[in-house]
Amino acid sequence: MLPILSSSKNKAAKSSISYFGQQTISIKNLSVTLGQKKILNDIDLTLNRQEFTVLLGPNGTGKSTLLKALTGEIKAEGEFTTFGKPRDQWQPEVLAKHLGVLPQSSSLSFNFTAKEVIELGGIGLTMSNAQLAAVVEYNMRLTDVFHLASRSYPTLSGGEKQRVHLARVLTQLEQSRDNKILLLDEPTSALDIHHQHTTLELARKLANQGATVVAVLHDLNLAAQYADRIVILNEGDIVADAEPNQALQKETIETVYHHKVDIIPHPSYGHPVVIAS
Numbered sequence: 001m002l003p004i005l006s007s008s009k010n011k012a013a014k015s016s017i018s019y020f021g022q023q024t025i026s027i028k029n030l031s032v033t034l035g036q037k038k039i040l041n042d043i044d045l046t047l048n049r050q051e052f053t054v055l056l057g058p059n060g061t062g063k064s065t066l067l068k069a070l071t072g073e074i075k076a077e078g079e080f081t082t083f084g085k086p087r088d089q090w091q092p093e094v095l096a097k098h099l100g101v102l103p104q105s106s107s108l109s110f111n112f113t114a115k116e117v118i119e120l121g122g123i124g125l126t127m128s129n130a131q132l133a134a135v136v137e138y139n140m141r142l143t144d145v146f147h148l149a150s151r152s153y154p155t156l157s158g159g160e161k162q163r164v165h166l167a168r169v170l171t172q173l174e175q176s177r178d179n180k181i182l183l184l185d186e187p188t189s190a191l192d193i194h195h196q197h198t199t200l201e202l203a204r205k206l207a208n209q210g211a212t213v214v215a216v217l218h219d220l221n222l223a224a225q226y227a228d229r230i231v232i233l234n235e236g237d238i239v240a241d242a243e244p245n246q247a248l249q250k251e252t253i254e255t256v257y258h259h260k261v262d263i264i265p266h267p268s269y270g271h272p273v274v275i276a277s
Contacts, residue, residue: 021084022048024181024212025070030078032065039065041236042078047181047214052207054223055216056247057233058257063216064104066233067183070214071101083179093124099181100169104189106161108153114164115140115149121171135174139167142202144195158190166199182206184215188222200226220274224248225266232256248272 025047032040040062047053055063069076072087080087082095108117118140122132140146143163148156156164166187173180184203188196200215204226207213217223223230223244230247232240234256240247253261253274260277 024049024083024179026079026081027070028079030066030069030076030080032062032069032074032076034065034074039236040069040076043236043238045231045238045241047212049210049212050207051228052204052213052215052226053229053231054227055214055231055233056218056220056223061233062236063233064185067101067185067214067216070183071099082181096124096172098173098176098179100173100183102162102166102169102182102184102187104185105158106165110153112153113149114145114151114153114156114160117153117164118145118167118171121168121174124172125175127175132171135171136167139170142170143167144198159192159195162187162190163195163199178210180206180211182211182213184213186216186218188217188219196222204228220248220253224271224273225269244271248274 023046025045027043027045030040030043030045031038043066055066057063065074068074069080082090082099115136118136119132121139122136125132127135137146140149143166145160145163145167148160148164151160153161153164166184169182173182182203187199187203191199196219200222203213203215207228215227227244230240230242230244231238232247232252239256240249240252248263250261250263253259253263262275262277263272264275265271266273
């Protein structure tokens with residue numbers, strides 16, 4: 001176990017969040033300008049408990065920028081509340097127990113084992129080493145990386161690294177109780193078809209259990225299969241925000257992606273299937 005976690009208790013301020021509203025994040029007139037370019041244009045959006053929301057849109061349209069604005073990683077203008085309180089009033093160490101982020105990629109280059117990387121999620125949690133070990137093992141099995149526990153992190157494939165970091169983020173949120181927000185930036189980009197589906201099945205399950213889950217995806221059909229709600233961005237604006245059957249309309253997709261498509265119902269499940277034409 002990492003030395004930073006080797007004491008009998010991990011000392012940290014306990015979470016003060018006792019919020020039970022349906023809305024977990026609310027943004028109004030959210031704008032982001034990078035350099036001379038306005039990336040997001042006065043967006044209004046609310047995110048809710050028990051909801052898996054997928055952000056879609058072409059490259060460069062502001063999906064990842066929106067996630068970074070939600071986390072405070074980049075400067076944004078507008079009104080922003082998390083769990084009913086203005087975002088800038090949260091102590092970072094408190095909010096970190098309730099808001100977890102899986103980035104597109106990680107620059108971690110230390111020769112940690114996969115297990116040690118996941119243990120980093122335990123920093124700030126108030127539990128014994130034995131309790132943390134049980135949580136880490138559970139999350140490794142949940143994300144199918146238990147067999148990688150002793151492997152050196154830099155030697156892992158891109159998809160294996162993604163799943164290791166997902167286990168780390170889930171460990172970070174272990175003490176979130178009923179107030180959990182999980183933001184996933186292209187969580188399936190390096191995964192094979194099996195792990196794409198198991199990862200999104202897990203995201204959907206977490207939402208069903210009460211979490212607010214938001215993912216940036218490029219695959220419209222994965223979004224249609226797993227999302228409760230799809231938000232489509234185009235040139236910094238929200239052009240659709242609805243359930244998959246309503247959001248994935250032929251005219252909308254062709255306008256946003258500049259490509260002809262056909263849409264048919266899935267033969268077994270009924271959700272829309274988008275086919276390039």
